[in-house]
Amino acid sequence: MSYTADSNRYDSMQYRRCGKSGLKLPAISLGLWHNFGDIDDFGKCRTIIQTAFDNGITHFDLANNYGPPPGGAEVTFGKIFKQDLKPYRDEMIVSSKAGYGMWPGPYGEWGSKKYLVSSLDQSLKRMGLDYVDIFYHHRPDPETPLEETMGALDLIVRQGKALYIGISNYSASETQKAIEVLNSLGTPLLIHQAKYSMLVRWVEEGLLEVLDKNGVGCIAFSSLAQGILTNKYLNGIPADSRAASARGNGALESNVLTQEIIQKVRRLNELAQQRGQDMAQMALAWILKDQRMTSLIIGASKAEQVIDSLQSLKNYQFTNDELNTIESILK
Numbered sequence: 653m654s655y656t657a658d659s660n661r662y663d664s665m666q667y668r669r670c671g672k673s674g675l676k677l678p679a680i681s682l683g684l685w686h687n688f689g690d691i692d693d694f695g696k697c698r699t700i701i702q703t704a705f706d707n708g709i710t711h712f713d714l715a716n717n718y719g720p721p722p723g724g725a726e727v728t729f730g731k732i733f734k735q736d737l738k739p740y741r742d743e744m745i746v747s748s749k750a751g752y753g754m755w756p757g758p759y760g761e762w763g764s765k766k767y768l769v770s771s772l773d774q775s776l777k778r779m780g781l782d783y784v785d786i787f788y789h790h791r792p793d794p795e796t797p798l799e800e801t802m803g804a805l806d807l808i809v810r811q812g813k814a815l816y817i818g819i820s821n822y823s824a825s826e827t828q829k830a831i832e833v834l835n836s837l838g839t840p841l842l843i844h845q846a847k848y849s850m851l852v853r854w855v856e857e858g859l860l861e862v863l864d865k866n867g868v869g870c871i872a873f874s875s876l877a878q879g880i881l882t883n884k885y886l887n888g889i890p891a892d893s894r895a896a897s898a899r900g901n902g903a904l905e906s907n908v909l910t911q912e913i914i915q916k917v918r919r920l921n922e923l924a925q926q927r928g929q930d931m932a933q934m935a936l937a938w939i940l941k942d943q944r945m946t947s948l949i950i951g952a953s954k955a956e957q958v959i960d961s962l963q964s965l966k967n968y969q970f971t972n973d974e975l976n977t978i979e980s981i982l983k
């Protein structure tokens with residue numbers, strides 16, 4: 653069946669300016685880390701992406717190593733792009749990244765110019781794109797000089813292979829240095845991609861301040877803690893869940909689901925219900941309450957989860973009492 657995007661797709665999504673740049677991102681973006689590999693049902697992948705785009709999710713986040721196998725998610729995305737989304741390329745923000753192990757030998761990971769330029773060339777081929785909108789360095793490299801890594805990102809932009817650049821998993825002080833090097837090169841840092849959820853709070857200890865001060869955007873990932881901050885694990889581990897899937901590559905494993913965590917989620921869930929939200933919606937709303945957050949990237953194994961998560965946009969205001977209750981549950 654051929655695809656035509658919903659004509660109402662821009663009616664309810666909210667778009668936030670990314671730092672001081674000219675680019676706006678949807679408050680909710682879709683990531684393809686898991687659920688888009690070779691082992692996943694292609695029809696389901698297609699429906700998830702169509703559902704996202706039909707609801708104003710213009711931003712799709714990938715990386716060289718998403719799969720399985722590594723590269724698999726970019727291949728899946730490339731097929732869906734070719735079949736369904738090509739006419740809409742100018743309405744889309746596609747990102748990819750390099751930094752983790754991708755191919756054997758000394759040039760297949762970290763942050764050398766050799767690796768970053770080659771990896772992006774491979775990603776563009778897999779996705780069938782001429783350029784990505786955002787290209788990220790996926791993790792800091794303790795050995796390569798920062799000037800070389802940032803110089804490679806600047807080069808990639810000048811070559812027209814990426815429009816903007818980002819970094820991910822850099823600490824607050826590493827980010828400040830990267831911003832300074834990039835400013836000296838004339839290619840400002842657009843965005844930082846960071847793990848941020850009610851359960852993982854490190855960005856509050858300096859990173860958000862550095863980004864805000866320098867006019868750089870922030871996009872959160874794993875804001876549902878890979879599904880922990882939803883209702884799904886309150887009564888055991890469902891067979892079709894990520895925790896049961898043994899997918900590897902950093903996917904949630906069942907031993908993380910301790911009684912202590914589940915007990916906290918149960919109490920959070922009661923508060924969510926009082927707010928008229930489900931647990932996932934409240935967990936996402938809690939990130940969106942901070943206007944310094946440009947966007948958050950959801951993962952989804954079903955299109956219904958995308959629809960459910962989008963409802964968080966209806967209420968991301970919290971009273972002081974609600975915030976205090978959340979802190980007392982989390983501590």
Ligand SMILES: NC(=O)c1ccc[n+]([C@@H]2O[C@H](COP(=O)([O-])OP(=O)(O)OC[C@H]3O[C@@H](n4cnc5c(N)ncnc54)[C@H](OP(=O)(O)O)[C@@H]3O)[C@@H](O)[C@H]2O)c1
Nearest residue numbers: 683684685873874875876877878879882893894951953957
């Ligand atoms: N830069 C980095 O280093 C980095 C690292 C990790 C992720 N990311 C990016 O962030 C994206 C999202 O990461 P993530 O997958 O960890 O995000 P997440 O949103 O925390 O977890 C996604 C999982 O939560 C469950 N879920 C989602 N919506 C739900 C809902 N409404 N109700 C119930 N369950 C729901 C699904 O689990 P089931 O599969 O069990 O149904 C889904 O697969 C990735 O795809 C990637 O683009 C970046």
